[in-house]
Amino acid sequence: MDTNAQSQPPFNETNEDTPEIGGGLPVIEYWAKHTLSPEGSKLWKTLFHHSACLSCSWGTGGQKGGFTNEVGEKLQRCMKSVEAISAEIQPPVPKHFFETHSIAALQQLSSLEADRLGRLSFPVILRAGSSHYDRISWDEIYAIATTAFQKPPERVASYSSGRGSNEAAFLLQLMLRTLGSNNLADCSDLCHAPSTTALKAMFGTNTSIVSLESLKQADCVVLAGANSAYNHPRLMNELIKIRDRGGKVIVINPVMEIGLVKFGSPAFPVKSLIPGSEIASLYLQPIPGSDVALFVGIQKALIEKGYIDQAFLQAHAEGWEAVIEDARSLSWETITATCGVSQSEIETAATIIGTSKNAVFGWAMGITQHTNGVDNVYSIANTALISGQIGKMGAGVMPVRGHSNVQGFGSMGVTVKLKEEIKQALEQLLGRSLNLPQGYHTRDLIEAADAGKVDTLICVGGNLYGANPDSTQAKRALGNIDTIIYLATKPNIGHFHGLAKTNTIIIPVLNRFENPHKTTVESGNNFVRLNDEGKTHLKNADLISEVEFLTELAHRLLSDYPVEWRKMQDTRYVRQLIARTIPGYEKIATIDDTKEEFTISGRIVTEPRFKTPSGKAKMFATPLPKLILPAPQDFGVESDNCLVLALMTGRSYSQHNTVVYKIGDRYRGMPHRHCILMNRIDAEKINLAQGDHVTVQGDAGRLDNIEVIYGAVREGAALMFYPEVNVIFKAKTEARSGTPAYKRVPVVVYPN
Ligand SMILES: Nc1nc2c(c(=O)[nH]1)N[C@H]1C(S)=C(S)[C@@H](COP(=O)(O)OP(=O)(O)OC[C@H]3O[C@@H](n4cnc5c(=O)[nH]c(N)nc54)[C@H](O)[C@@H]3O)O[C@H]1N2
Ligand SMILES: Nc1nc2c(c(=O)[nH]1)N[C@H]1C(S)=C(S)[C@@H](COP(=O)(O)OP(=O)(O)OC[C@H]3O[C@@H](n4cnc5c(=O)[nH]c(N)nc54)[C@H](O)[C@@H]3O)O[C@H]1N2
Ligand code: SF4
Ligand SMILES: [Mo]
Numbered sequence: 110m111d112t113n114a115q116s117q118p119p120f121n122e123t124n125e126d127t128p129e130i131g132g133g134l135p136v137i138e139y140w141a142k143h144t145l146s147p148e149g150s151k152l153w154k155t156l157f158h159h160s161a162c163l164s165c166s167w168g169t170g171g172q173k174g175g176f177t178n179e180v181g182e183k184l185q186r187c188m189k190s191v192e193a194i195s196a197e198i199q200p201p202v203p204k205h206f207f208e209t210h211s212i213a214a215l216q217q218l219s220s221l222e223a224d225r226l227g228r229l230s231f232p233v234i235l236r237a238g239s240s241h242y243d244r245i246s247w248d249e250i251y252a253i254a255t256t257a258f259q260k261p262p263e264r265v266a267s268y269s270s271g272r273g274s275n276e277a278a279f280l281l282q283l284m285l286r287t288l289g290s291n292n293l294a295d296c297s298d299l300c301h302a303p304s305t306t307a308l309k310a311m312f313g314t315n316t317s318i319v320s321l322e323s324l325k326q327a328d329c330v331v332l333a334g335a336n337s338a339y340n341h342p343r344l345m346n347e348l349i350k351i352r353d354r355g356g357k358v359i360v361i362n363p364v365m366e367i368g369l370v371k372f373g374s375p376a377f378p379v380k381s382l383i384p385g386s387e388i389a390s391l392y393l394q395p396i397p398g399s400d401v402a403l404f405v406g407i408q409k410a411l412i413e414k415g416y417i418d419q420a421f422l423q424a425h426a427e428g429w430e431a432v433i434e435d436a437r438s439l440s441w442e443t444i445t446a447t448c449g450v451s452q453s454e455i456e457t458a459a460t461i462i463g464t465s466k467n468a469v470f471g472w473a474m475g476i477t478q479h480t481n482g483v484d485n486v487y488s489i490a491n492t493a494l495i496s497g498q499i500g501k502m503g504a505g506v507m508p509v510r511g512h513s514n515v516q517g518f519g520s521m522g523v524t525v526k527l528k529e530e531i532k533q534a535l536e537q538l539l540g541r542s543l544n545l546p547q548g549y550h551t552r553d554l555i556e557a558a559d560a561g562k563v564d565t566l567i568c569v570g571g572n573l574y575g576a577n578p579d580s581t582q583a584k585r586a587l588g589n590i591d592t593i594i595y596l597a598t599k600p601n602i603g604h605f606h607g608l609a610k611t612n613t614i615i616i617p618v619l620n621r622f623e624n625p626h627k628t629t630v631e632s633g634n635n636f637v638r639l640n641d642e643g644k645t646h647l648k649n650a651d652l653i654s655e656v657e658f659l660t661e662l663a664h665r666l667l668s669d670y671p672v673e674w675r676k677m678q679d680t681r682y683v684r685q686l687i688a689r690t691i692p693g694y695e696k697i698a699t700i701d702d703t704k705e706e707f708t709i710s711g712r713i714v715t716e717p718r719f720k721t722p723s724g725k726a727k728m729f730a731t732p733l734p735k736l737i738l739p740a741p742q743d744f745g746v747e748s749d750n751c752l753v754l755a756l757m758t759g760r761s762y763s764q765h766n767t768v769v770y771k772i773g774d775r776y777r778g779m780p781h782r783h784c785i786l787m788n789r790i791d792a793e794k795i796n797l798a799q800g801d802h803v804t805v806q807g808d809a810g811r812l813d814n815i816e817v818i819y820g821a822v823r824e825g826a827a828l829m830f831y832p833e834v835n836v837i838f839k840a841k842t843e844a845r846s847g848t849p850a851y852k853r854v855p856v857v858v859y860p861n
Pocket of ligand 4: 296299300301511512
C-alpha cells in the first residue's frame with residue numbers, strides 16, 4: 110500500500126508559456142543570432158580553436174577541432190559553449206569605468222549586469238577607506254601579494270573554480286603546500302565533493318568509472334538529480350541514442366524538466382531537432398532530499414523480483430549483507446512515505462534496471478547538495494552493485510561533473526584531502542616531509558574567515574561570495590580577510606561584495622583559448638584535453654596568464670624552491686612535473702610532441718576489480734533521511750495563510766553558475782529571476798494564482814515580490830534560482846564532505 114504516493118502522478122502540469130520540447134529550434138536561433146552577428150567571426154574562430162569547451166565537464170573540443178568529442182564524433186558543440194564564448198569575447202570594461210563608478214554603485218549591479226560590463230583588461234585595487242577601484246601597477250601588486258603570503262601559513266588560503274588549467278591548478282597547490290598551507294578550498298566543495306567522498310570509500314577512486322565509449326554500450330541510463338538538457342546538453346545525444354537502440358532512460362527528479370521528457374537535438378537535425386526525441390522512459394518525482402529512500406526501494410524491488418546478482422556481490426563486494434538486510438526489512442510504507450513515489454513506480458524502475466543488459470547510473474547536484482549527499486551516492490552505487498551493473502563495459506557509476514576543468518583541479522591536488530600518492534610525490538619534490546594540517550574546504554574557509562582566522566586569500570576564478578549560502582555571512586567573512594586577490598576574466602558580483610578589510614585586488618587573466626602557452630584540462634569522463642596557444646582580442650590590454658602570475662608570485666616568495674618557478678612559465682615543464690606526481694597522468698609527459706589526448710589510466714573500470722585494498726567494492730548501509738519541514742512559527746511567521754516548502758535552488762537555462770546570461774528561463778516558463786516555481790495545488794492552498802507575488806523567507810533572510818509560476822514540480826517542493834536566492838538561507842552542510850544542502854532549503858511562502 111502506498112501511503113505517500115504522488116497524489117497527482119505525474120506532477121507534470123506546467124503553465125501555458127512552456128514549450129513542448131527541450132532544446133529544439135530556439136537553440137538554432139541562438140546559434141544563428143550569435144554567429145551571424147558582428148562578433149560572429151570572432152566566435153567562429155574561437156569555436157574552431159583547438160581547445161576544450163569552456164562551459165561544462167562533458168568536455169567537447171580540443172586537438173581534433175572545436176566540434177569533436179573524444180571518440181571522434183562531430184557536431185558536438187552546444188549553444189552553452191557559444192554562450193560561454195560570447196561572454197569571453199566581449200569588449201573590455203571601458204577604460205574609465207572604475208573611476209566613475211563607486212563601490213556603492215557597483216553593488217547595485219545584478220549578476221547579469223556585472224558580466225555585461227565586459228572583459229577585465231587591467232588590474233585594479235580597492236584600498237581600505239577608498240570608494241573606488243583604482244588601477245594598480247604590477248610592482249605594487251607583487252609587493253602587496255608577497256607581504257600578504259608571508260603571513261602564518263594557516264592564515265593563508267586559496268579558493269578556485271574549475272575554469273583554469275591543470276597547469277595553473279598544479280602550481281597553485283604546489284605554492285600553497287610549499288608555504289605550509291593546506292587551505293585549498295575549491296568550488297567542488299560546493300558541488301561533487303559528496304560523490305568524491307562516497308566513490309573513494311566504495312571503489313577507491315574519486316571520479317566517474319564510466320568512459321564515453323562505455324556509456325555508448327549501455328542500454329539503460331538512470332539519471333538522478335541532473336538537468337542535463339540545460340547543463341550538459343551533449344549528454345542528451347547519448348540518451349537519444351540509447352532510446353534509439355531500444356534502451357531505457359529512467360529520470361529521477363522532483364521537477365519534470367521538459368528537456369528530460371523530450372529533447373530536440375541539433376546533432377540529429379532531421380529526426381530530433383523539430384519533433385524532439387523522447388528521453389525519459391520512466392520519470393520519477395521524489396520529494397527533494399529523499400533519493401536514498403527511492404534507491405533503497407529500487408533495491409528492495411530488485412531483491413523481491415529476483416534481479417539481485419548474489420554471485421557478483423559475493424565475489425566482488427564487501428558489506429553487502431547489511432545493505433540487503435536493510436532493503437529487505439524496511440517496509441514499503443516507510444519507503445514510499447519517505448520518497449513520495451509509489452511502490453508500483455519503484456517496481457517499474459527495478460524491472461527496467463533488472464532486465465537491462467548494461468546500466469549506467471548518472472547523477473549531479475540534485476543528489477549531492479543535501480545533508481545526506483554521501484548517503485545518496487552510496488545508495489545509487491549500492492543499487493548498481495546489487496544488480497551487478499558495474500565492473501563491465503556499458504555499466505557503472507558516473508557523476509556528471511560541473512565546470513569544464515573542476516575534475517582536473519581535484520586531480521592536481523587542489524583539495525584539502527590530498528591523495529597519499531600525491532603527498533609522497535610532493536615530499537620527494539620538496540625533499541622533506543609535508544606538513545598537511547586539516548585545511549579549510551570552502552565552507553570551513555568562510556567560517557574561519559568569519560571568525561577572523563584568515564589574513565590572505567587568492568581566488569583563482571570563481572565567485573566565492575555568490576556561490577555560498579547566506580550571502581550576508583559570506584560578505585562579512587570576506588570582509589575580515591586582510592588581502593583578497595581575485596584572478597578573473599570578467600567582473601562578477603563577488604568582486605563588488607566580497608571585499609577584503611585592507612586590499613582587494615582584481616587581476617585580469619587570459620582564458621583558455623588566449624593563453625600564450627599550451628594548457629590541459631580533464632573532462633568528467635577522465636579524458637585529458639590539450640589546449641593550444643591563442644591570442645586575446647583585447648587591444649592594448651594588460652592581462653596576464655594564471656600560470657605567469659602564480660609562478661612570479663611563487664618565485665618572489667620561495668625563490669627556486671622546490672622548482673625553478675619562473676621556468677615553469679613554459680608550461681611544458683609543469684606537465685613534466687604533473688607526469689611525475691599525479692597518478693594516471695603519465696601520458697602528459699609526451700603530449701607536447703604527440704598531441705595525443707588521453708584517458709587517465711586506472712580510472713575507467715570495465716572489470717569487477719576496484720582500487721580498494723581488497724579489490725572489492727565496499728558497500729555502506731544508507732539510513733533513510735527524516736525529512737521534516739519546520740513550522741511557519743519557526744520562521745517567526747504567525748499568519749495562517751502561508752505554506753512551508755522544500756525549496757530547491759539551482760540553475761536557470763541561461764546562466765553559468767553565478768553568472769547570468771539571460772534573465773528568463775523559457776523551458777520552465779519563468780520569465781525572470783525573481784520567480785518561484787510551484788505546484789498549482791500548493792499555490793491554491795494559500796489562495797495564490799499564477800503571477801501573484803509572494804515573500805519567500807528562509808532562516809537567514811527573505812525575498813519579497815517573488816512571482817509565482819505554476820510548474821511541473823512535485824507538491825511540497827519549489828524551485829528558485831541562485832545566486833539571488835542565496836541571501837535567504839544559512840548553510841546546512843553534509844558533514845563528511847562540507848557540501849551545502851542547496852537542494853532542500855526549508856522556506857515559508859506567503860502572499861505579499
Ligand atoms: N549551462 C550550464 N552548464 C553548467 C552549469 C551552469 O550553470 N550552466 N554549471 C556547471 C556546474 S558547476 C554544475 S555542478 C553542473 C550542475 O548541473 P545540474 O546538477 O544538472 O544542475 P542544477 O540546476 O543544480 O540541478 C539539477 C537538478 O536537480 C534536481 N533536484 C533538486 N533536488 C533534487 C532531489 O532532491 N533529488 C533529485 N533526484 N533531483 C533533485 C533539480 O530539479 C534540477 O533539475 O552543471 C555544469 N554545467
Ligand atoms: N544556491 C545554490 N548555490 C550554489 C549552487 C546551487 O546549485 N545552488 N551550486 C554550487 C556549485 S555546483 C558551484 S560549482 C558553485 C560555483 O561557484 P564558482 O565556481 O565560484 O562560480 P562561477 O560563477 O562559476 O565563477 C564565475 C567567474 O569565474 C571567472 N572566470 C571565468 N573563466 C575564468 C578563467 O578562465 N580564469 C579565471 N581565473 N577566472 C575565470 C569569471 O570572472 C566569472 O565571473 O556554486 C555553488 N552555489
Ligand atoms: S556539452 Fe558541455 S562541453 Fe560539450 S559543448 Fe556543450 S557545454 Fe561544451
Ligand atoms: Mo558545480
